[in-house]
Amino acid sequence: MPREVVEPNGWVALKLPNDNLRLLQVTPNTTISLGKYGSFPSNLIIERPFHVTYEVQDKREGESFSRLRVVPGTELNEDALADTNAGTTEADEAEGDDVIVPADGDELTLVDEASGQVIARSKREVLDDSARQTLTIAEIEELKKKGSSAGKELIAKLLLSHTAIDEKTAYSLAKYKLLKTKKYIRRFTVLPLDVPLLGHWILEDKDAAKILEMRQESLALVGCWADVHFASPPLEGAERPHGGRWLVVDDTGGLLTASLAERMGILYNDRGETTEEQAEDAGKGLNGQSHARGATGEPSADNPTQTQPKPNKRRRDDMEIPYAPNNTITVVHHNAQPNLFILRYFDFDSTEVNPTPPYHTLYTNVMSLSWLQLISPEDDPAYTDVPAEVDPEVLASWKTNQRGNYHRKRRRWARTRHIVDTTRAGGMSGLAVASTMDPTSILRHALPLLAGGAPIAIYSQTVEPLTQLADYFSVGRRSAWVTNPPAEAIGKTTAELERWEGSEEFPINPTLLLGASIQTSRARRWQVLPKRTHPLMTERGGAEGYVFTGWKAVPVEGRIEARGKFKKKRV
Structure with a gap:
């Protein structure tokens, strides 16, 4: 049977946010590089179980390496939970509630400040993301260099800076968010090699x-x-x-x-x-x-x-x-x-x-x-x-x-x-x-x-x-x-x-x-x-x-x- 934990000098598969696989041999006391997603010491995943999603964090002050954070399942499925919990019921509307409370951990919910409602969206045409994105390439690169919150802040700003976000449907917004998440989020999942x-x-x-x-x-x-x-x-x-x-x-x-x-x-x-x-x-x-x-x-x-x-x-x-x-x-x-x-x-x-x-x-x-x-x-x-x-x-x-x-x-x-x-x-x-x-x-x-x-x-x-x-x-x-x-x-x-x-x-x-x-x-x-x-x-x-x-x-x-x-x- 395959191993239950990552062993020294064993082969594993790392699933990156863009769904690509990277096969590597986990050698102790070395550094594993994931390209644009960052790098981390190999000892941080040795003797750890498989099928766990990690997030490469920013380097702390005085440290020359990045630590890993275990991403809980509720955070991985926050979009599905947000779709289930979002919206207001008829009883809430009757009471006059004008503010929508986002689900726990949902940092990217877009709400109209004037009405307190989710922005309406439409997908009836192909949107030009580069033309309707107010953030410039220089600003995006500066946010990437800062590495703030493992890419979450960058994704949030990209969504909030999109001028045509009100023309997207829920499906179009989900695809747009998924595209930016795969590009900038710094996460990976350790899988056993079979x-x-x-x-x-x-x-x-x-x-x-x-x-x-x-x-x-x-x-x-x-x-x-x-x-x-x-x-x-x-x-x-x-x-x-x-x-x-x-x-x-x-x-x-x-x-x-x-x-x-x-x-x-x-x-x-x-x-x-x-x-x-x-x-x-x-x-x-x-x-x-x-x-x-x-x-x-x-x-x-x-x-x-x-x-x-x-x-x-x-x-x-x-x-x-x-x-x-x-x-x-x-x-x-x-x-x-x-x-x-x-x-x-x-x-x-x-x-x-x-x-x-x-x-x-x-x-x-x-x-x-x-x-x-x-x-x-x-x-x-x-x-x-x-x-x-x-x-x-x-x-x-x-x-x-x-x-x-x-x-x-x-x-x-x-x-x-x-x-x-x-x-x-x-x-x-x-x-x-x-x-x-x-x-x-x-x-x-x-x-x-x-x-x-x-x-x-x-x-x-x-x-x-x-x-x-x-x-x-x-x-x-x-x-x-x-x-x-x-x-x-x-x-x-x-x-x-x-x-x-x-x-x-x-x-x-x-x-x-x-x-x-x-x-x-x-x-x-x-x-x-x-x-x-x-x-x-x-x-x-x-x-x-x-x-x-x-x-x-x-x-x-x-x-x-x-x-x-x-x-x-x-x-």
Whole structure:
């Protein structure tokens, strides 16, 4: 689960008044700058809860930093409360009350001094704010430099100095006030960084092409149709894991992997205190289900800059495997290393192959191998070149760097051998794909690795590759295969037909997949106002995004015969 408070060196998202997001790593004893909204010490939000709105205050006399004020909910919703409490009743008018009392905390209510009533407004034309604003740019800049009341006084003066304020309706005035508030108010909200928020930030503010323009709806569809969930530990004495091993092809920089890991409950690392038993288990390596481990080197409660010593641990055997038996994600990539840069926002570095215990849950549950290792492992030196075993006496005479390289090579070979052998053994629980590769070529090598009934979900920016793939598994092609199989497939076993390379008429065995379908989804945003609720007419452009789904089928061997006594029903 995401953290409940801001932790040192943890990643957070700051929501600014203009609805923009700023992702940053909260480093202790530093200054966080929000641009025109000001700056403040990072220690003021460490160990504070999330979903709290702060206001950057003016610097006090004799202090070189700005303090933060927690904005209460009543102040955040003062406009809604003012609309509820504003106005006079018929009883008040009968009594002759000519003064409207603003709601508590409402400093920006505009009242006519002569009549004591709210100024009437109208929105029948587009107003030129710059021409009807009496405050000059120089005066506005001078008020901004003063930083009076965190921008509130400036907003109030802008509203009171507008000569055409009486032509605005309540909706127009609310929009005008909201526009100026977003521009000048110095507030921000601290939000926990999760996968949907990170995906939205990359899609809207960064390079959307890095994640294949994958929206939150498409991420949810892939995870749902791939049936990604936390699986129970394997049964005692079972030769193979009970379940929970997913095969993933991820070209979104790790966004899909992070989404699946979040569904499985292994994305967020547990930073509790390290016990002696956990430290000893970390030294031995993991051969079972991953445990929650405490972090070492974290700042202590008494001194934030002092780090705790790491627990003593023995050197584990180079041939021991640190990976969990189930609840794992196996990423297949086409580079020297998988591109999972997004996982660094969740305190995991995929490029670090020899981390120190206690391990991050992603290190023990996320494995990776290349397409070469999956298809033809004998051609990969990292798999075939077995490091020679050196006698302890000779190893002790080596230099420190030589011994370190020797142990690293042996551990890397042991990990590579384990990942390749377990993946090629098959029995995977499902397949999730978000890639620009041809989906037919992916399924040609991935389908034999799936267990019977395993779900499949493939994301593509365009619908054409998925439409072609759905045609390869259509009912017509499956019927043609059963009635008149190709000559190359006659006499082959079921295992051989699963790995059949295909022909011009049948690029892939159409009996290996059932229920092929294509779908898409887009959640439309709505404007919700009294008597003005409607969907927004404009949305972000780019790829629509489509998802292909299906289930792995195990072809039956031999002929199908129906036995039993059947009676014809009389019509």
